[in-house]
Amino acid sequence: MKLAALLLALAAARAQSPRLGGCAVFPPDNIWNQPVDTLPVDRNSAAFVNSVGADRTLFADFGPGGAGIPYAIVPGSQPKVPISFEYDDESEAGPYPIPPGAPIEGGPSSRGDRHILVLDRDNCVLYELFSAYPQADGSWKAGSGAIFPLNGNKLRPLGWTSADAAGYAILPGLVRYDEVASGEIRHAVRFTVPRTRRAYVWPATHYASSLTDPALPPMGQRFRLRADFDITGFSPEIQVILKALKKYGMMLADNGTQWFITGAPDDRWNNDRLRELRRVRGSDLEAVDSTPLMIDPASGETRAGTRVAGVVNAASYRPGWVAPEEIVTILGATGTRVLFDGMPAPWVAAGPAQISAAAPADVAGKAVTEIVVENQGQRVFSAIVAVAAAAPGIFALDASGRGPGAILNQDWSVNSAANPSAKDGVIQIFGTGGGDAVRIGGLAAEVLYAGPVPGVAGLWQVNARVPASVAAGGRISVLVIAAGRSSQPDVTVAVE
Numbered sequence: 001m002k003l004a005a006l007l008l009a010l011a012a013a014r015a016q017s018p019r020l021g022g023c024a025v026f027p028p029d030n031i032w033n034q035p036v037d038t039l040p041v042d043r044n045s046a047a048f049v050n051s052v053g054a055d056r057t058l059f060a061d062f063g064p065g066g067a068g069i070p071y072a073i074v075p076g077s078q079p080k081v082p083i084s085f086e087y088d089d090e091s092e093a094g095p096y097p098i099p100p101g102a103p104i105e106g107g108p109s110s111r112g113d114r115h116i117l118v119l120d121r122d123n124c125v126l127y128e129l130f131s132a133y134p135q136a137d138g139s140w141k142a143g144s145g146a147i148f149p150l151n152g153n154k155l156r157p158l159g160w161t162s163a164d165a166a167g168y169a170i171l172p173g174l175v176r177y178d179e180v181a182s183g184e185i186r187h188a189v190r191f192t193v194p195r196t197r198r199a200y201v202w203p204a205t206h207y208a209s210s211l212t213d214p215a216l217p218p219m220g221q222r223f224r225l226r227a228d229f230d231i232t233g234f235s236p237e238i239q240v241i242l243k244a245l246k247k248y249g250m251m252l253a254d255n256g257t258q259w260f261i262t263g264a265p266d267d268r269w270n271n272d273r274l275r276e277l278r279r280v281r282g283s284d285l286e287a288v289d290s291t292p293l294m295i296d297p298a299s300g301e302t303r304a305g306t307r308v309a310g311v312v313n314a315a316s317y318r319p320g321w322v323a324p325e326e327i328v329t330i331l332g333a334t335g336t337r338v339l340f341d342g343m344p345a346p347w348v349a350a351g352p353a354q355i356s357a358a359a360p361a362d363v364a365g366k367a368v369t370e371i372v373v374e375n376q377g378q379r380v381f382s383a384i385v386a387v388a389a390a391a392p393g394i395f396a397l398d399a400s401g402r403g404p405g406a407i408l409n410q411d412w413s414v415n416s417a418a419n420p421s422a423k424d425g426v427i428q429i430f431g432t433g434g435g436d437a438v439r440i441g442g443l444a445a446e447v448l449y450a451g452p453v454p455g456v457a458g459l460w461q462v463n464a465r466v467p468a469s470v471a472a473g474g475r476i477s478v479l480v481i482a483a484g485r486s487s488q489p490d491v492t493v494a495v496e
Contacts, residue, residue, distance in 0.1 A: 017030070017033055017186075018033065018172070018179070018185075018186050018187050020073070020119060020171075020176075021073040021119050021121035022121050022124075023119065023121060023124035023150050024124070024150060024151070025150055025171065025172050025187070026150055026152075026153065026172060026300065027151070027152070027153060027301070029153070029301055029302050030153050030172075030300045030301065030302065031188075031202075031203045031290065031293065031300045031301075031302050032169075032172040032173065032187045032188050032251075032300070033172075033186060033187050033188075033248075034248070034293060034302045035247045035248055036188075036222055036224055036247075036248060036249045036288050036290060036293075037224065037227065037246055037247045037248075037249075037383075038310055038381060038382070038383045039222075039288045039289060039290060039292060039293070040288065040289050040292070040333045040334075040380050040381060041286050041287065041288060041289070041378075041380050042221075042286075042287035042288055042289045043289075044214070044215070044217075044287065045286045045287035045288075047214070047215040048215070048216075048217040048221065048223075048287045049282050049283065049285060049286070049287065050215070050282075051195065051213070051215045051216050051217065052193045052194070052217065052258050052259065052282055053258045053259065053282045054281065054282045054283040055281055055282065055283070056258045056259055056281065056282050057259065057277070057278040057279070057280060057281050057282075058259045058261060058277040058278065058280040058281075059257065059259060059260050059261070059277065059278065060175075060261060060263060060269075060274040060275075060277050061192075061256075061257070061260040061261060061262050061263065062174075062175060062261075062262060062263030062264060062265060062266075062269065062274075063263075063265070063269045063271050063274055064265070064266065064267045064268070064269045064270075064271065065265070065267070066106075066107060066265045067265055068105075068174070068262065068263045068264050068265040068266075069105045069115050069117065069170060069174060069262055069263075069264060069265075070103035070104070070105065070117070070264060070265050071103070071117035071118070071119060071171055071174070071264060072099055072102050072103055072116075072117070072118045072119070073118075073119045073121050074097050074099050074118055074119070074120060074121065075120075075121060075122055076120055076121070076122030076123050077122075078097035078099055078118075078120065079097065080094065080095035080096055080097045080098075081094075081095055081096060081097075081098050081138055081139055081140060082094060082095050082139045082140075083095060083096050083098075083129070083139065083140050083141070083142055083145055084139065084140075084141050084142075085141075085142055085143065085144055085145060086131070086141075086142070086143045086144065087143060087144040087161060090144060090156075090159075090160040090161050090206075091142075091144045091145040091146065092145060092146060092147040094127075094145065094147075096118065096127045096129065096140070096145065096147075097118055097120055097127060098116060098118060098127075098129075098132075098140060099118070102116050102118065103116070104116055104132065113130060113131065114129075114130070114131050114132050114133070115128065115129065115130055115132070115163055115170060116128070116129040116132045116142075117129075117163075117170060117171050119171065124149070124150045124151055125147060125148070125149050125150065126147070126148040126149075126150055126169055126171055127145070127146075127147055127148075128145065128146050128147075128148070128162065128163035128164075128169060128170055128171065129142040129143075129144075129145045129163055130142060130143045130144045130145070130162075130163040130164070131143035131144075144161050144162065144163055145162075145163060146162035146163055146169070148169045153299045153300040153301040154298070154299060154300070155167070155168065155203055155205055155297075155298055155299060155300055156168070156205045156206075157205065157298075158205050158297065158298070159205065159206060160205050160206055161205075161206040161208075162205075162206070164190075164253045164254055165206060165207075165208035165219060165253065165254040165255060166200065166204035166205070166206060166208075166219040166220050166251070166252065166253045166254065167200070167204050167205030167206035167219070168203055168204060168205070168220075168251075168253070168300075170190060170253070170262075172187055172188075173187070173188060173189055173190030173250075173251060173253065173262060174189075174190065174262055174263050174264045175189055175241060175244075175261065175262070175263030175264070176263065176264050176266070177263075177264070177266035177268050177269060179240075180237045180240045180241065181237070181268075183240060184240065184243075184244075185240060185241065185243075185244035185248070186244075186248070187244075187248055188222065188248045188249050188250055188251045189241075189244060189245065189248070189249075189250040189251070189261050189262070190250065190251060190253045190261070190262040191223075191250045191251070191252060191253065191259065191260060191261045191262065192252070192253065192254045192255065192256030192257060192258075192260045192262070193217060193252060193255070193256070193258050193259070194255065194256070194257065194258050195209065195211060195216050195255065196208065196209045196211070196216055196217055196218060196219055196252065196255055197209060197211055197212065197213065197214070197216040197217060197218045198210055198211055198212050199218035199219070200218050200219040200220050201218050201219070201220040201221060201290070201291075202220060202290065202291065202294050202297050203220055203251075203290075203300050204218070204219040204220025204251075204252075204253075206219065207219050208254070208255055209255065217252055217287065218252075219252055219253070220251060220252060221251070221252045221287055222249045222250070222251050222252075222287070222288050222290045223249055223250050223252070223285045223286065223287050223288065224245060224246060224247075224248075224249035224250070224285065224286060224288055225242055225245035225246045225249075225280065225284060225285060226246075226284055226285065226286055227246060227382055229242070229246070229280070229284050231243065231246075234276050234279075235273045235276060237270075237273060238273055238274070238276045238277060241261075241277070242280070245261075245285075249288060258282070259282060259285075261277070292331070310330070310331055310383065311328050311329070311330055311331075311371055311383055311385050312328065312329050312331060313326065313327075313328065313329075313391055313393035313432065313433055314326075314327040314328055314329040314356050314393070314395075314432055314458075315327070315393030315394055315395045315396075315431045315432050315433070315487075315488075316392075316393030316394065316431075316487060316488035317329070317393075317488075318391075318393065318488060320386070320391075321385070321386050321387070321388035321391045321485075322340075322359050322363065322369055322371070322385045322386070322387055322388070322391065323359065323363075323387070323388050323389065323390045323391040323433045323434055324359060324360070324361045324362075324363050324364040324387075324389075324434075325358055325359060325360075325361055325432075325434075325452070325457070325458050326358065326359050326391050326393075326432050326433040326434070326458055327356055327357070327358050327359075327432040327433075327457070327458035327459065328356065328357065328358075328359060328371070329354050329355070329356040330354060330355050330356070330357075330371065330373055330381055330383075331354045333354070333355060333373045333380055333381035334350060334354065334355055334373075334375065334380075335350075335355055335373040335374050335375035335380050335381070336374060336375055336376055336377075337373075337374050338355060338357035338371065338372070338373055338374075339371070339372045339373075339374065340359055340360050340362075340363055340369050340370070340371055341362075341363070341366075341369050341370055342370075342372075343360050343362065345357040345358055345359060345360055346358040346360075346457035346458070355373060358432075358457035358458030359458070363387050364387075364389070365387075366387045367386065367387060368384050368385060368386050368387060369384070369385055369387050370382060370383070370384050370385075371383050371384075371385055388483070388485065389434075389482075389483040390433055390434035390435070390482035390483035390485055391433035391434070391485060392431060392432075392433045392434055392435040392460075392480040392481065392482050392485060392486060392487040393431050393432055393433050393487050393488060394407075394429055394430070394431040394478065394480055394487045394488065394491045395430045395431055395432070396429070396430075396431075396478070396491045407427050407428065407429055407430075407478065407491075407493050408427065408428040408430075409421050409425065409426075409427060409428075410425050410426040410427070410428075412428070415427060415493050415494055416494055417474035417475075417494045419494070420472075420474070420493075420494035420495050420496040421466050421493060421494065421495055421496070422466070422495075422496055423466055423467070423468045423469075423470060423472070423495060423496070424465060424466060424468050425465070425466050426448060426463055426464065426465050426466070427440075427463070427464055427466060427478075427493055428461065428462075428463050429461070429462045429463070429464065429478065429480060430453070430459060430460070430461055431459075431460050431461075431462070431480055431487060432458050432459060432460050433460065433482070433485075433487075434460060434482040434483070435450060435460060435462050435480035435481060435482045435487070436450045436462075436481070436482050437480070437481040437482065438462055438464040438478070438479065438480055438481070439477075439478070439479045439481065439486075440464065440466055440467060440470055440476060440477070440478055440493065440495075441467070441470040441471055441476040441477060441495070442477065443467040443469065443470055444467070445464040445465055445466065445467055446464065446465040446467075447462060447463070447464050448463040448464065448465060449461065449462065449463040450462045450463075462480055466493075466495055470495055471495075472495050472496055473494070473495060474492075474494045475492040475494070476492055476493050476494070476495050477489070477491070477492055478491050478492060478493050479491075
């Protein structure tokens with residue numbers, strides 16, 4: 001029970017957005033806020049890393065004394081000023097609530113990117129400018145600008161830039177000192193590389209290159225720190241950053257210096273400790289494929305918590321637990337073998353973006369198990385999953401007529417509204433994850449057989465008699481139960 005409570009607490013924390021100025025910085029299901037530690041490795045990962053520099057090191061492009069990209073937080077009453085843009089066809093016209101003395105990247109005399117980021121804390125709207133210069137009349141000139149309501153997931157139109165080359169917001173990707181001091185960064189980090197390809201991938205909407213070499217990463221490409229990178233020798237605050245790079249990764253946002261990660265200036269940063277990041281090399285990073293999370297290329301919303309890039313029961317598609325000899329499906333990964341705690345598992349099936357295998361009986365009694373997918377000897381997926389005594393799931397149609405299988409009548413015909421079971425008849429239920437009790441229409445059913453199906457690893461069969469007193473109908477609920485857990489609630493059977 002302590003483990004279950006812990007997992008629930010972790011899940012709740014994972015569902016929270018980062019906050020700044022009292023505002024959630026995009027919804028919890030936004031791509032910036034989604035972990036990518038279980039996503040598959042991009043097939044071009046090695047080429048991307050080599051093109052940027054496998055021997056080059058990470059660098060904290062932020063620190064004390066104004067180093068980094070600053071931001072301002074203003075009230076909703078902040079007066080707005082007019083902006084004229086060089087790229088006005090890809091910029092929101094404004095006006096923008098730029099306060100007097102607004103912090104400019106690099107300082108007032110900078111000749112660099114001169115970003116200005118302003119958060120309206122009362123309306124939770126983010127305003128960002130690139131190459132911003134104040135004018136004598138109180139207006140501003142800028143290269144480009146973008147406005148982001150933080151309560152939504154809408155991206156900029158495809159092909160549009162923003163204040164950043166990739167077309168998305170800058171503020172959500174900054175490493176902030178207060179986050180590090182709290183012990184956790186819950187979002188991806190912005191970074192740059194010297195050369196990018198003339199392409200962009202979701203959630204980017206814009207490219208900034210004429211190069212077409214496929215070894216160069218496109219704008220929007222996500223990278224992460226490899227799971228096996230040892231962070232124990234780093235300072236506590238640097239470990240917080242490295243944990244975020246493992247869990248949330250970093251998103252390519254602009255052309256610049258290789259492996260420069262972006263943060264906000266803060267005099268509390270310690271440069272000696274930030275320099276520890278130089279011990280991380282490009283070869284310690286890997287590119288990941290974020291497309292399994294995408295719902296719509298025009299939206300930053302992700303399939304968080306659904307059937308994407310994770311471990312689920314192969315019958316019910318429910319995540320959360322693995323039981324001994326249960327068939328599990330790893331979504332968002334393909335490979336040549338699956339291992340549980342280093343032990344090869346019986347392979348069951350594979351599809352274009354998933355692989356299924358039966359958990360070994362040896363996971364029984366463990367609190368958690370590590371599941372690894374390998375492809376030709378290379379690790380492409382890993383996850384730590386809690387172990388349960390049972391995790392029943394039924395291979396059957398759900399209430400809307402979808403599913404990977406069906407319940408059979410006593411004569412081996414498929415049960416359906418046109419071919420119902422008789423009361424007192426026997427139905428055959430096939431699933432995985434175990435099961436020794438059945439409820440039909442809310443009533444306990446007599447179980448005639450419950451056990452494995454010979455010849456198919458992890459497949460479980462339960463034969464049960466339909467109670468004579470159950471109500472007739474085309475959609476009578478069926479549940480298989482074991483060790484206090486039940487199968488998915490939307491499976492039904494027809495009874496005449």
